[in-house]
Amino acid sequence: MPTADGELAIETRGLRKTYRSVRGRRVGVEGLDLQVPVGGVHGFLGPNGSGKTTTIRMLLGLVRPDRGTASIFGHDVPRHLPDVVGRVGAIVESPKFFPAFSARANLRLLADGIGAPRERVDAVIDQVGLSGRAKDRYRTYSLGMKQRLAIAATLLKDPDLLIFDEPTNGLDPAGIHEIRRTMRGLGDQGKTVLVSSHILAEVEQIADTVSIVARGRLVASGSVAELIGGQGGPAVRVGLAADDVAIATSLLTSRGLVVRREDDALLVDGADAATVNRMLGEQGVWAGELTVRRADLESVFLGLTQHEVPGGRDHRGGRRRRKEEARDTTSGAGAASGPGAAVASTTMGEDA
């Protein structure tokens, strides 16, 4: 997935890492081929335990790969990491600073380590909105403030590549919004932002390109539009009375539409809600619910990973929770969903 001029910010080939423990050997990353183009925001998606953090650690020289190669801006890492580390800012998992030191002291140490001027410390602290708490000990910070401080640390170098590993974990909605905006802003400035996450909506909102990994392997990669487009057009979910399901199925298929059964409803591919509604109405069949479903990153992700992930049940559990939340917020307006699809918009009334 290189840019037009073929330049890659990150490239891995056959990257492999296993961990040994008393219970045997566990594969963290299994032959990962990853390409991150220069510029913009690149989502690095995968379920928990799919190898995202391990990959990032290998890129940063924190973990030694068993096999394979990795490069950042064309420099082999970890061997030539010192040549390029000045261009890379990273937060791996949760921010980790010295708890007893103030934010400013923590950043000054880092700045001194790379020879950055002291004024840069105050500038980045100000940039992330922590000026008022710069003298406070890091341990007194909330999770959101810790994340912001970590971002400030990455900005000390004014890097070309920023790597954020699950940057919104534990943040409140305002914090999430702020981090997202920061990442998108950095991408818009021409920097390359690699953001790993298992929160797909978050990545979908800010990423230009994505790579999806499962069980340590790359399962899909491309622009967000390409990946979503590969899932086909929108579908209409039609809720019907039990007696009408068979009639409606016959009716719609006779008009050349592709119809699938989903619980007590029908999923009609490739048609808009108004057309479906009109077809059924003309024959005296009235839908109790019409919902337009568009493919989104989540549906792509689940389609690619649900059979790959040992923790897939957790994933569906999370999805069920989101489904319930969606139901709550739409007050029964028909925001149901199932594996392979996700609610993207609108009730019948809005659509019609």
Added chain:
Amino acid sequence: MRLLRVELRRLWLRRVTWGGLLLALLIAGLAVLSQISAATPPSEREIAEAEEFYAQELEYWEEHGEEDVAACEESEADDPDPAADYGCDQMEPRLEWFLPTATTFVPAPEMREAGTDGIEPGDGDDPRIAEIQESIWSGWSGIGAAGEYAAAFLMLAFVVGVSFVTAEQSSGALGMWLTFEPRRSRVYWSKAAASAAGTLPLVVVGWLATAGGIYTLHAVFGTVGEVSGEDWAEIAGFSVRLVAAGAACAAIGTALGVLLRHAVAAVGAAAVVLWASVAFAFSFGSAQRWLPTVNLTAWLEGGTRYSVAEDVRDDAGVVTTTWTTEVVSATQGGLYLLAVVAVLTLAALVVFRRKDVS
């Protein structure tokens, strides 16, 4: 150098380091306080009591001295050893035996071990034993008492060295640091060097406060004694060697912290080794030469000695235990310390370079 400066700054931003410095001063204070009674010259009342006791003894001697001398000479004559000397001609009481004495800052020559019991039987001809017995560290003195506390400052340097790296590992800050400076060898050397150099104030301040405080105490009470130029040179040499040992202990602490990852494990391991080498010293026999405590003492005091027991069974089956004294030189002690630092540091460096950082 930049990394070293950063690490030094980090070391002295830590409360553990400042706590260590305060503790060093506290230890120095306790050392001075504990020396007060020893440094204080006898009071008039104590002298009067001693003179009174002497007078009583003299009175007794005048009444029974001849009998006691005769009994003594009789016993001496009965002794199968023809060279036996019971000192019967020195039985008359003398006032100096009864007068209390104050400990001086350095021991007077006659108060050093060589001046009291001298070279022990079976010591062989090693002239270094006499040198050790004649040194200011043999015998009761203010500087000797100060020297007893030197190990505490070394322990402080060790603990601060351990904590310096284990805290960074446990907080995860090491991972963040390595994303800024991924050259691990440089990172390790900067930490080890910062630990070795940065903890020196603890040792220096602690030692100066202890030795200086005790000297001041003796000066105030007028019990400094005669401190020769040689004695001052020996104290200066001890101080320099103590500082070097402090750096070594901090470097060892850093290495153990990296190798064992947890402060408790590193400090516990060192404590067990030191305890075992003290508690079971004699059971090591001639191998005491390689015990850390023996070598550390040898380095600090310019040489030390240890005793080895040898059981000899004669034809009648009677077992006789003979004690021999062996010497460990300061050179061996220094090389030993250097070797420990080198081995542990290299092992820690290899581990640090290769380990996965979370």
